[in-house]
Amino acid sequence: MKRNRLVTLYNMDATRTVLASLISILIGLAVGSVIVLIVGMSSSNLSAKSTWEGIRLVLFGILSTGRDAAGSLTFGFNPTSVGNMLFRATPLIMTGLSVAVAYKTGLFNIGAPGQYLIGTMASLMLALGIPTETVPAGIVWLIAFLGGMAAGAIWGAIPGLVKAYLNINEVLASIMTNWIAANLVTWAFDVSNFKNVVESTKSAYVYKTTFNGVETPKFGLDQLFPGSQVNGGIIIAIVIAILMYVIMTKTTLGYQLKACGSNRHAARYAGIKDKQSIVMSMAIAGALAGGGAALYYLSGNTEFYWSTYQSLPDTGFNGIPVALLAANNPIGVIFTGIFMSMLDIAGVQLTALTPFNEYITDVIIATIVYLSAFSLVIKMLLNGRKKHKAAKAAATEESGAETTSGEVAAEEAGKIPDEAPDGTDAQPAAEGKPPEDGAPEKGGEAK
Amino acid sequence: MTFLIQQTLIYAIPLMIVALAGVFAERSGIINLALEGIMIFGAFIGVLFVNIVQQTDFFMAAKDADNYLALQGLEMLAMLAAAFMGAVFSLLLSFASINLRADQTIGGTALNLMAPALVLFLIRIIANQNTLQMASGDAASWFMIKKAMFGYGRTEDMGFFGSTFIDKTYIATYICILLFIILSIILYKTRFGLRLRSCGENPQAADSLGINVYKMRYAGTTISGALAGMGGFVYALTTSNCMATGDVAGFGFLALAVMIFGNWKPLNIAGAALLFGLFKCISASYSSIDINGDGVYMLANLGISVHLYRMLPYLITLIVLAFTSKNSRAPKAEGIPYDKGKR
Known part of the structure; x- marks a missing residue:
């Protein structure tokens, strides 16, 4: 029973949207860390220690409480x-x-x-x-x-x-x-x-x-x-x-x-x-x-x-x-807004405590935006995994969810043709929809 | 008058070449909102290239010996470097919008956010400040074409043509004009150009005739990236003394406006770019423009606030767009990801 409920939760469109965003965030943070790593490795002025500190601050800057007497970074709740x-x-x-x-x-x-x-x-x-x-x-x-x-x-x-x-x-x-x-x-x-x-x-x-x-x-x-x-x-x-x-x-x-x-x-x-x-x-x-x-x-x-x-x-x-x-989603905005300002604070800590600077957080934000441009693809990948596991029952449920919101329908329409070549999961009803990804009026003019 | 023409060209040329960059992308069906970001990135790469290469013995010696040819060559190499890296940077957009069929507006915005962030991050680490400059000297002394190169003395007059179009200009300006003409011809008079444009109008039909739409769109955005990157460096070289600051003051967006105002056609774009260049020039240096050469600075004496002059290019753009947008005809398939399986 419990497992079923989890599957249902996972199949909800909202859940997959949240998951796609979380994956974007994780990749964004990883990219930021890798850039810090590359710069730290390639620059002779920066030691491995400060590079490691930089990466830790990129990831956990909000919890930083400065340095202790020995000069190493300390972490904890910082009101x-x-x-x-x-x-x-x-x-x-x-x-x-x-x-x-x-x-x-x-x-x-x-x-x-x-x-x-x-x-x-x-x-x-x-x-x-x-x-x-x-x-x-x-x-x-x-x-x-x-x-x-x-x-x-x-x-x-x-x-x-x-x-x-x-x-x-x-x-x-x-x-x-x-x-x-x-x-x-x-x-x-x-x-x-x-x-x-x-x-x-x-x-x-x-x-x-x-x-x-x-x-x-x-x-x-x-x-x-x-x-x-x-x-x-x-x-x-x-x-x-x-x-x-x-x-x-x-x-x-x-x-x-x-x-x-x-x-x-x-x-x-x-x-x-x-x-x-x-x-x-x-x-x-x-x-x-x-x-x-x-x-x-x-x-x-x-x-x-x-x-x-x-x-x-x-x-x-x-x-x-x-x-x-x-x-x-207006409710989601509350959380992502707080997340963005958390990155901001991490950038401030990074500038104050290491040779790196706050612009790395902008790089992370840009990466996340870039990924969110094709969050549909990420969602699709999640869908693909689901389809192997939960097979058809979930597919019908999903097509029911599609029609509930115009935006979702448009997003799904953008992804359906992707699956069309293999022909197994393609839903003819959705295939006819115009591929309007975020710029619906343009699609309208094109016809 | 000479001053006015030179200043106008300085602003108009980057606008023109970057607007053409927009044309190549949009004619192939990809909205390139990232022009601004690619310009910023290109400016940074070009300046970095100059900064590094300047310090080599060869160019130091060339500068000391007043070897103008070597210095002009350096300028051209830097343009090439900026163009190359601009093209590489634009691959991010191509990949997202062609292979992954992502929303092109968002992809472009991401690049616009990415470029200044990445550039400022690197500049801060390289230069320990927020600007990256040339390693030594300034753009004028290293790269500007001067009378002396043609054997003229300091006091000799080159005539109106010479003093306007040769003295105190940059070779980058003329390379850009030449490129603009060549690429416009390619776009309209060659098989490649026709195929590219067809992908922006009706990719399905193009595909049915055996044209690889993905390849054409990649070609369009890559040429676009190269031109925008180069335009960014030319902007940095000619207007801000070969300095990269992670900012091109909205020139990429202005170029987009020029492109739309020019109705996606090269000749109209050249005209539009000159017009906006003029307004930009007026806003930047209205207080020292002496139109008829009588020593009276008319525009400064009008008593209009400096802020109005600064606002003017954007205000005019909006007004002009308001009047022309009804007739404007964008490439039909722009912004729509191409999908083979769809009819």
Whole structure:
């Protein structure tokens, strides 16, 4: 009996998605370790000891507690690291949600960095601009947070609008709005009086929001993780993630968005306003990214480097791996967001304690994204193993699961032809489906 | 005017060659979103190559003896190295999107994330800082074509043509223009080019006529990777003094925009690249552009914020795309993994 239940669990599509993500993560970490190893071996300046330390920090950086008196690395529960991890996860979860929601509608939101920047600008200006002598700080915080979301929504809606009504590829439009945002934000802060002129070394930064007495409530988390930057933002982000899950799976709006993502043309014939849905989806995505920026910069202990016209925030781009690794599931995003910030912390430890640097964690993230591009293949391999073991009973169950969600159906359709040559497991019903891997509207145009 | 033309060319040439890189990939049916990443990688390889080779006795002696031919040869070798490694790097994308039929947008994004991370990781270990520079001297003194190479004295005038297109230029610019012309002809006038394009329009039909679609798509993305890698190095050489920083300021994406604006056709792309090069040039050096040579810097005197000028290339791109996208016609099969078993 127990074994049967395990088999059922293993055959569930969700389980295989999680497994595929875990395999991606493991391969990513392995690649990172191998690169550290290769660099350590080939460089004469680096000893075998520091290479070994580097690998251990890549894998377990979050547990690092520095070095002991003898100079060797020590590991254990580090409340500061864990707290900082949760703090850095906050904006990542939000940008991850942003990318995930757009992806469900068949849009690739590479514009999260721009939406994040605009959100930063709006929330910082509101938090610093409204005098806390007349308005209570709590209200100012709320206005700034909502303002950041609204600004992000407007910025996100622009690529949505040009995609829906002018048929401009949303990837390109997003990239352009990203750089326009970078310049716009620099411009706005350049002419504003929010530049930090009090501390002479901080002139390139905007004031912290605590300058105006505005900061995110801690909800006691600072007691739990002493010495870290953690605050209530992580709780807000998790609540929003759950909210997004409910919206996407339980409401008409979510259904319309997903229908547009699965097949825009079919959705239109079913009476769904596809253009409005695209704009709506991008606006929601923008609001989430902007909200993430607000949560990060309203914390009171972060400073914004305002002359940002030459660079886009990594947090925005990292929303893409967060979403992809979570297979665009809002609940999954919570965990992958925390995982990404864990890697981030590992990178900080790596820079502080060894001759290696934090960019190796970006390499790991990139590897994971690369693998998630063909997570279908990994899933297929898992399927293949299953088929040898559980044979046909599972196959019928799987085809039942296929029809439940449009996205799953599309993914499965992409893999079915793979199996067609051997002819044994091919399901004719699924074979007719268009091979729409994540870019359904393109497939539609091709026909 | 001379300054304006030279500066425009400096920005337009990398855009043009990288946009052509995009054409080769997309005409074969693969969306190459990774242009930016491949450029970053190519820039790093080229600069690293220069950095290492510079330190050999042969080139040190060549520099001391003002042996221009050897130095220009070094520049070309570095371009070749960047192109080769760019092609190798792009194999990651080809493998994922052709053999594994992965989502090409995500694959490209992965490469875009990978390149700066890997490059910065290595630069930090090699140079102990965030930029990798030439081992000695600067790009201008090593690689720039100067009057002296043609026997002109310091004060002699080369005429408008000479001072605009020969003095203080890089040979990389002309190699890129030459390559652009040759590759455009290959794409349109040879059997290989026709086959490549057919794979981007209707791979099933191409396959039925005996064309190996996988091979053609590999060829397309590999040429694309080589051109983008080279373009990345040319960008680093001409605009940032032969320095690799793990960043090309969005040029790869701008090249994609140029490609779409140019409707996937080489001639239109050349025009589009020049236009964007001009705007990029204005945004970078508007304060020192003296259009009619009367010593008045008109653009600087307009009183428009520097930030607006910097925003301009992207703003114009978006607006231009808005007007042209209705007529744009992408290769029909781009972005769709080819599958033999499917009709």
